[in-house]
Amino acid sequence: MAEPLFDRLALIGIGLIGSSLAQVARREGLVREIAISTRSEKTLERARELGLGDVYTLDPAEAVADADLVVLCIPVGACEATMQTIADSLKPGAILTDVGSVKMSVIDQIAPHVPDTVHFIPGHPIAGTEHSGPDAGFPDLFQNRWCILTPDKSTSRDAIDRLTAFWRGCGSDVDTMEPGRHDLVLAITSHLPQLISYNIVGTADDLETVTKSEVIKYSAGGFRDFTRLAASDPTMWRDVCLHNKDAILEMLARFSEDLSAMQRAIRWGDAGALFDLFSRTRSIRKSIIEAGQETPAPDFGRPHKKGRD
Amino acid sequence: MAEPLFDRLALIGIGLIGSSLAQVARREGLVREIAISTRSEKTLERARELGLGDVYTLDPAEAVADADLVVLCIPVGACEATMQTIADSLKPGAILTDVGSVKMSVIDQIAPHVPDTVHFIPGHPIAGTEHSGPDAGFPDLFQNRWCILTPDKSTSRDAIDRLTAFWRGCGSDVDTMEPGRHDLVLAITSHLPQLISYNIVGTADDLETVTKSEVIKYSAGGFRDFTRLAASDPTMWRDVCLHNKDAILEMLARFSEDLSAMQRAIRWGDAGALFDLFSRTRSIRKSIIEAGQETPAPDFGRPHKKGRD
Ligand SMILES: NC(=O)c1ccc[n+]([C@@H]2O[C@H](COP(=O)([O-])OP(=O)(O)OC[C@H]3O[C@@H](n4cnc5c(N)ncnc54)[C@H](OP(=O)(O)O)[C@@H]3O)[C@@H](O)[C@H]2O)c1
Ligand SMILES: NC(=O)c1ccc[n+]([C@@H]2O[C@H](COP(=O)([O-])OP(=O)(O)OC[C@H]3O[C@@H](n4cnc5c(N)ncnc54)[C@H](OP(=O)(O)O)[C@@H]3O)[C@@H](O)[C@H]2O)c1
Incomplete structure (x- = not known):
């Protein structure tokens, strides 16, 4: 050593x-x-x-x-x-x-x-x-x-x-x-994903039309992915929100704008717009895997063995 | 056999x-x-x-x-x-x-x-x-x-x-x-998470203030979780959107409403509201793990070994 x-x-x-x-x-x-x-x-x-x-x-x-x-x-x-x-x-x-x-x-x-x-x-x-x-x-x-x-x-x-x-x-x-650049970059790569996770889990929790036990049973449809970040420490994330307010609000505004466009495409049955959006998001994951920042295993490598998950 | x-x-x-x-x-x-x-x-x-x-x-x-x-x-x-x-x-x-x-x-x-x-x-x-x-x-x-x-x-x-x-x-x-109930339950446990994932990855992809290479390098801050669902087949998900429109639009509306409330809490520095929201989302993950629908391993059990991820 x-x-x-x-x-x-x-x-x-x-x-x-x-x-x-x-x-x-x-x-x-x-x-x-x-x-x-x-x-x-x-x-x-x-x-x-x-x-x-x-x-x-x-x-x-x-x-x-x-x-x-x-x-x-x-x-x-x-x-x-x-x-x-x-x-x-x-x-x-x-x-x-x-x-x-x-x-x-x-x-x-x-x-x-x-x-x-x-x-x-x-x-x-x-x-x-x-x-x-x-x-x-x-x-x-x-x-x-x-x-x-x-x-x-x-x-x-x-x-x-x-x-x-x-x-x-x-x-x-x-x-x-530069510290300002850090705060902007992390607002999109970390803070926004975190807040979106808290939000979607909160939305599911509040629904009066779907029960909590249904949400839990059928969470393997995708929802469970978001519960991981949403289980993070509340003090840490409260502080991040209070201390990186401007960059976070900017990213939330962009996200909401894009979400409205997607909502419109769904409402009007714009198959082409949906297909295009759903196609172009694939390549980023590939790049992240190639950069060594993610596992190539399907489903994060979650266990799928008999009696193990 | x-x-x-x-x-x-x-x-x-x-x-x-x-x-x-x-x-x-x-x-x-x-x-x-x-x-x-x-x-x-x-x-x-x-x-x-x-x-x-x-x-x-x-x-x-x-x-x-x-x-x-x-x-x-x-x-x-x-x-x-x-x-x-x-x-x-x-x-x-x-x-x-x-x-x-x-x-x-x-x-x-x-x-x-x-x-x-x-x-x-x-x-x-x-x-x-x-x-x-x-x-x-x-x-x-x-x-x-x-x-x-x-x-x-x-x-x-x-x-x-x-x-x-x-x-x-x-x-x-x-x-x-009942089929109608299925479509409503899956809209929150599967379709909304999927669309939110596509949307956030799309937002990151479109930003002119943060480069794609920054998003990729620092994706382990949380963003990479969303890229998994967003790498799913576009044809399948286009069809889901076109064929479960009403339930999906209902869930998107609820999600957006909650997101606006969160945005307001961040803008006004409402520490208590943020802490409360970030606290109550923890228990759902615990229940999902107890129900055998998720791995208890931290970070989905992603590899963290030297030279392996
Ligand atoms: N968690 C992540 O994924 C992550 C990733 C990168 C960076 N960070 C950053 O790393 C820092 C620590 O995060 P962590 O995940 O290690 O947190 P953690 O596991 O919750 O530990 C927090 C530590 O800070 C102490 N602490 C809490 N409130 C305090 C206060 N008001 N005054 C003084 N000490 C206090 C705690 O002390 P007691 O237990 O003795 O009260 C404990 O030792 C945060 O700034 C966070 O932003 C976190
Ligand atoms: N993927 C999931 O996570 C998941 C989970 C639960 C349920 N599902 C449902 O399962 C079904 C199949 O999904 P998958 O993931 O197995 O899809 P996949 O891997 O993309 O396979 C699709 C299959 O359907 C065929 N196909 C595609 N378009 C067709 C068309 N217009 N007419 C006839 N055949 C067509 C393909 O044939 P060719 O390759 O020969 O063109 C291929 O055999 C979907 O309805 C989906 O909603 C999917």
């Missing part, structure tokens, strides 16, 4: 993302020591039982004190308050990053409090599951996924390179991007 | 569903002989290469001639023309069924042409993948899935029981339902 890239990694927040980072950093020998801090006794205790780190504390300032890499793994809306707590304890020369699903707002919350001696590089791994908490983490979560960093022009090249090496060590490819 | 339930099974259409039926019927010894008919030389040849049946013909009337179970496995919009071709060749006492995703329209197309001596029982297995054609079929497709039959009051009990036994032999549970 190569030399560790960092001496002490501090993870502030130890849910799905924090726990996965702890496990891969340990397995790949990316850091010498891991300090873990989280808000609640209960989660901290669970992290300890899982053996995710070396040092455990409820005080984030204590966790970051000697750390040369600090990763905030908390909801987007919690960044400012947490930053205020840790700002004075950050070690000179340390790299401070985060994993939040929104970047402009996180920068607004954090940047004003960052000491001159600390390198702040916002980040976002495009990897996740619908589960939360320390038990949901696993070391291969970031494997073959992209991690986006949004440094500004003044950020030290050396610090960016070291953080890039860390994410590569986690199995990811790394891109850099 | 038990006695076969039927002597000769005729499959009219040998795509995903027909091919899967051929394979499971053969493996489970449900029928003595399988006759296959399809529209094109090419598909028929492929079915022969795959060894899916015993008799192959381009003439559906020839395939049904001696069959005591006939299953139409063709797009919903093709039922009337095919029925006109086979009506005079159906064997007295035979059971005629189909697998179409819509039931009212299929009944309107078929029922007027059914000879008095033939038992017509419309059907729909709630099982599928995004792939089409004979190569996409596999014998476990129907395992643990529901099959809905929509017989009318005059249908022979014995015929219903025999068709039920056939679907059970394929691994499915069987429900009976």
Whole structure:
């Protein structure tokens, strides 16, 4: 195993993302020591039982004190308050990053409090599951996924390179991007799909003409696909909506406009328009599979064996 | 192996569903002989290469001639023309069924042409993948899935029981339902999710502010889930839209109404409303998993191993 890239990694927040980072950093020998801090006794205790780190504390300032890499793994809306707590304890020369699903707002919350001696590089791994908490983490979560960093022009090249090496060590490819562009791109590739999933599951739940038990029994017709994203953590997604409002509203407007056109085509029985729309959407999946971002197995490779699903 | 339930099974259409039926019927010894008919030389040849049946013909009337179970496995919009071709060749006492995703329209197309001596029982297995054609079929497709039959009051009990036994032999549970109710229930559990998937992929494809390569690279943020359904056969789904128009438009209207409410909550930063909506959608997935209609594995059990996805 190569030399560790960092001496002490501090993870502030130890849910799905924090726990996965702890496990891969340990397995790949990316850091010498891991300090873990989280808000609640209960989660901290669970992290300890899982053996995710070396040092455990409820005080984030204590966790970051000697750390040369600090990763905030908390909801987007919690960044400012947490930053205020840790700002004075950050070690000179340390790299401070985060994993939040929104970047402009996180920068607004954090940047004003960052000491001159600390390198702040916002980040976002495009990897996740619908589960939360320390038990949901696993070391291969970031494997073959992209991690986006949004440094500004003044950020030290050396610090960016070291953080890039860390994410590569986690199995990811790394891109850099302007934070505003990140928020726009993720609004279509992540936030809109998430909201549409919540919405369709909500619609089904509210119907008075079809019972919940019918929806459940016949969900393999397609509906069940949407319930995966709609089972994601409500706090995380509330915060994403509140903190990436403009880009999300723009994508929702586009989606609604297109949906109205489809509705019209169905109402008027416009077979040609429907066929065209349903044909041109195929190639994107093919490209996603070729890019290694999706499994080629039919039905996501869901089990279809006798007695197994 | 038990006695076969039927002597000769005729499959009219040998795509995903027909091919899967051929394979499971053969493996489970449900029928003595399988006759296959399809529209094109090419598909028929492929079915022969795959060894899916015993008799192959381009003439559906020839395939049904001696069959005591006939299953139409063709797009919903093709039922009337095919029925006109086979009506005079159906064997007295035979059971005629189909697998179409819509039931009212299929009944309107078929029922007027059914000879008095033939038992017509419309059907729909709630099982599928995004792939089409004979190569996409596999014998476990129907395992643990529901099959809905929509017989009318005059249908022979014995015929219903025999068709039920056939679907059970394929691994499915069987429900009976009124055709109108089927079309309403499937509009929410299958047709709406399908159309929403096509729509969101179409929206992403059309954006001039985000490039296609960005959509592809960062699709693991959620978008890729929708591309699966949106890769389904355009002919099949065009026909479903044209033939279940009213129920689909009703569900689209409900969905749009709910989406507007969500849009408003985001615009006005209504954190409580967003949190509530995002919380109540979790339990449906749990119920679907408990009902055996979904895998409990995170992320549909997609591979996350090093170098494997
Ligand atoms: N889940 C995904 O798919 C995904 C993917 C990419 C990026 N992200 C981003 O990663 C971050 C964490 O997500 P996650 O999925 O790991 O979440 P998670 O599993 O729910 O864990 C959240 C962690 O943040 C802590 N926390 C929650 N609210 C807090 C608050 N108000 N102040 C301080 N700490 C708080 C929790 O502490 P306690 O348990 O001790 O209360 C827990 O340690 C989010 O910013 C999210 O946008 C998530
Ligand atoms: N796919 C699913 O997930 C799913 C699930 C449940 C029910 N269904 C229903 O099952 C039926 C078949 O779907 P599938 O997925 O098996 O389709 P598929 O794989 O595309 O196969 C379609 C079959 O129908 C034939 N066909 C197509 N157009 C025809 C026409 N105008 N006249 C006569 N034959 C025609 C094709 O013949 P050639 O190849 O020779 O042209 C082929 O044999 C549809 O009614 C669909 O609603 C589908």
